[in-house]
Amino acid sequence: MSPPRSGRAAPCRPRGEILLSRPRGREAEGALAGFGRTHDVGDLGASALGREVVVCGWVEDVRRMGSSMAFLTVRDQTGVVQAVARGEACGALAGLTRQSAVSVAGTVKETRARGGGVEVEAARIDVLGRAAGRLPIDPTGRLESGLDNRLNARALDLRSPRTAAVFRLRHRALAAIRGSLSGAGFTEITTPKIIGSASEGGADLFPLEYFGRGAYLAQSPQLYKEQATMGLGRVYEISSFYRAEKSHTGRHLSEFTSVDVEAAFADHEDVMGTLESVVAAAAAAAAPGGAGAPGGGLPRPPPVPFERIAYSRAVDELASEGEAVEFGDDLADAHLRVLGRRHPGFYFITDWPLALKPFYIREGADDPDLSRSFDLQYGHLELSSGGMRLHDPEALRSRLAAQGLDPAGFGGHLASFSWGMPPHSGWGLGLDRLVTVLAGLDNVREAVLYPRDPDRLTP
């Protein structure tokens, strides 16, 4: 984008290379002072043999061999390397604690360490940020700290390769989701998180004061994304949303990340296909990191299409398992666990009773008591729900009233439906839950950097 600012920067930098990333090769040589890093640890290999390099990272171990020789292992986000300090460089290690931030300047040599590879014969080691002697968690994972302590010290926890792997996986999944949707002609939008009225029913909202007026944190972009289809056709949003539910489970958060999709001139089947593509793309992108995460993640990308199970069939299956569910009952978690046992992996539950669905969901094509709707499950975990929407303003108005909501509170929204609203469909996908599944985690808090739940507001 912008031209290189530093006169020292290499000319003809390949397009797309980030300016602050490592200068490689000859231009890096001789940079032995300060923290003029020349390499990420992961880039040290046979090709660097004999080079003078500067690497920066965090001290994982210090092994002192007498007063004038020590080995330390230094980890950065790309890997771990052993440095050997002798003489003066070793003297600089007095008082050095594990997990301190250091720069190591030295020469790359073949190592005699187990496992082979290279090491850095240190000419100089600078302690750039000293770590306290006793840390609230052990980021090396030798002693696995409890989740509460890890979250309280999340910044340090992030130094743990296991934890870092989860967030790299999340990053790859997000990139794949954006790529999938963008490739399918969806435009990414951002809708307000501060809203004026509790317009959707359903979950409780967080109230807040907005210049002397009452307002709320948005629970979903539902109404805005539907409106946006009128001009942009296919839209999606990936944002945080807020639910003031006092849920104490391993799968609920007060602040969660939702992937929301809405498409004009599409029915529920169309967007189910979109959802399958998105989930498959995310799973494929996540796969390389799955092994590094607890539980190992998914064994391989899931086959599509996902199985479709009509709600009525789910009720029958539950009856055959001795679970009494009346047609029209919502499926409780215990029921979903039974279904999840019978259908491990991804599957849809479709054709829900209309009464169980929000006001904007369209009735069934053949049965007005059913709906053109679906939930995407992974085992017993609900990942997504969506469907075809009502696009006729009169139908929407009467459904609002039927659900006990005041159409007057939806004036602006209803008005937009008289400006040529296309038939449209969409879904919302819980990204944190998807990452939980893809990384093989058992608590959604692990998949969120700084999770918010009814009992946790910090850090």
Next chain:
RNA sequence: GCCCUUGUAGUAUAGCCCGGUCUAGAAUUCGGCCCUGUCACGGCUGAGACGCGGGUUCAAAUCCCGCCGAGGGCGCCA
């Protein structure tokens, strides 16, 4: 909102059921000393804990009650 489980050094734990053996144990971390090819280095050594408040008892880490924290489940919800 309801229910269950659980709180021991910085971390992760043993001990609790069945009160006295606990002056609370092992590991790791941290401090000191020794060690020039280690690799979770090793050796010697030191420091460090029963969540808080009541109660029962001759005696409480252990049993009871309350509070606080944590984990899970139900409900709600995605």
